Amino acid sequence: MTAPLRRYGFEDAERCVQCALCLTHCPTYRLTHDESESPRGRLAMLAAWDRDEAPLDPSMRRALDHCLGCLACEAVCPAEVPYGKLIDRYHEVTASPTRAPSVRLLVWLTHQHGKAAWLHRLLAGLERMRMLPLLKRLAPGRLRTAVRLLPDPYPRAVVPHGRLVPKGAAGDGAQRVSLLAGCVSSLWMADTYVAARELLLVLGFTVDLPDHALCCGALARHAGDSRTAQALRAELLRRLPVSQPILVLDSGCLAETRAACGADGSGGTPVYTLTTFLEAHWPPAFEPALRQPERIALHVPCTQRPEIHDAQAVGRLLGRIQNLTLQPIPIGHGCCGAAGSYFLREPTMSDAFGSALIASLGASLPERIVTTNIGCRLQWQSELRRSRLGIPVEHPVETLLRACPRAGPREGTGS
Ligand code: SF4
Ligand code: SF4
Incomplete structure (x- = not known):
């Protein structure tokens, strides 16, 4: 036969x-x-x-x-x-995804660090001149889809590099971790990286940041460009120290970074989301508390839902904060519609998912929304702008930093 x-x-x-x-x-x-x-x-x-x-x-x-x-x-x-x-x-x-030129451009930028940094400076400059809102209004066709999701306000910070040790620690005396600055998140979540580094230092960790952003390859793989995805994974493995835990800030980078580092079941360097790592290593002496009571809505990205332990860790971590009431956001359609480069290649479907977000908050609006994924954060910000709701969206580490007593160990020297 x-x-x-x-x-x-x-x-x-x-x-x-x-x-x-x-x-x-x-x-x-x-x-x-x-x-x-x-x-x-x-x-x-x-x-x-x-x-x-x-x-x-x-x-x-x-x-x-x-x-x-x-x-x-x-x-x-x-x-x-x-x-x-x-x-x-x-x-x-x-080759369906790469039929959209904007997707090709995004994938290209994941391995063109210099060009991506140049674009970041250009957008930050437009923000300083207050021209970014104008660009969002006047951009034609697909370009408008792309710029619609740019953060507002656009971050002016630049992701720091090198090793930073907490004040008072003798360099190697503190536990060392590597913080992975991802390709898109290091541009559009630059402020969050600054907050993450600060929080790790406050909690007494020595933080290593690679000398430029590294991409886990997820965007390229989802776009059907497996060759670029493999090359990016290999570069990531070459540049990250394999002798200490690797922390990713964006939950969307977790699976791919684990696979690159051999941490997806075959041993290798441990890779965690920063929130899961903090939940497991939170120093008992630190009791985070917000100055004023706040009700914060927690959005769990669809890519994080299969990682149930990871999703639950975010809730437990935020649950440590006094004066914070956590409001879960119902699952709704199950995705915000950003989904990597999906918002660029399928804008109509992406909009349909996005337009259901505000209704999912229910009648009593929270004071803030937190999420661990850059795409979800940008989609939320865009929908909140569209609905003229001034609710800030932040990463859990930004909430934690606001709630941490700064009298603890602080940033010391870089080496
Ligand atoms: S959109 Fe549906 S079919 Fe596609 S990966 Fe998600 S659950 Fe599976
Ligand atoms: S219907 Fe869905 S869950 Fe059932 S076997 Fe097929 S893919 Fe799996």
Whole structure:
């Protein structure tokens, strides 16, 4: 008997037993209630296309392109269908994501550190001249989609580099950690890196920051550019010290950085989100307290939901802060719609997800929103601006720093 013909390598799609357990976890299915926009529907399409039983027609292509790559389906699948590998392969075969020039530009910037830094300075300069709001209003077409999500106000800080030791510690006496400055987050969350470094120093850690931003390769991989993703991972491994824990600020960088460092089950250097690390290593002497009572809404990114331990750690960490009331945000459609470069390549779907965010806050609006993901933060800021709501969005480390007694050990010398 001859083996059935497979054209593109989607054999694993046939492992789906059609149990439907993944459907209610899938943001695009929750939004549309359309089977073709579900993991099960997409797997059936890939399998049929692979066996040459159905051509990849425009409606199939649209449904497959709408996938966010959040992998909520993979996390709950009893048949262990490797959905992430399959959708990456689909992007590789069709090059769908990179048809959008703005996605190509974003992926290019992930490995062009000098050009990215130049762009950062240009945007910070436009912010100083108060011209960024004008650019957001007047930019044409897809460019408007891209600039709509720029942070407001645009950060003027530059991510620090080198080693910083807490005052009073004899350099190597304090526990050393590496803080990974990611490609996009080091530009648009530069203020957050400054806060993260400050918080780690306040808590008594010695912090190593690489001499420029490093990319985990997630954006390139989601865009179907596996060669660039592999090169970026290799560079990340070359430049980060492997003898101490590696901390990522943006939860979206966790899975890829773990894979790059061999920490995804095969040993290797431990990689944590900064929030999970802080939750496990919080010095008991520090009792964070906000000056005034605050109600803060916690947004859990869809990419963090499968990492249940990680998502819960954020809540526990913030739960240490006195005067803080934590308000969970209901799951809603299950995704904010930013999703890496998704907001650039699928702006209509991205908008549909984004426009549901404000309603998810309910009637009693919080004083702040916290989230660990740069894309979610930018999408929230954009929707809050659109609704003329002046609610700040911050990373949990910024909340913690505001709540920490500064009388503890402070930043000392760099070496
Ligand atoms: S990756 Fe996310 S959006 Fe895509 S099918 Fe799975 S759950 Fe749905
Ligand atoms: S949970 Fe897994 S096996 Fe069940 S329908 Fe979804 S992809 Fe198929």
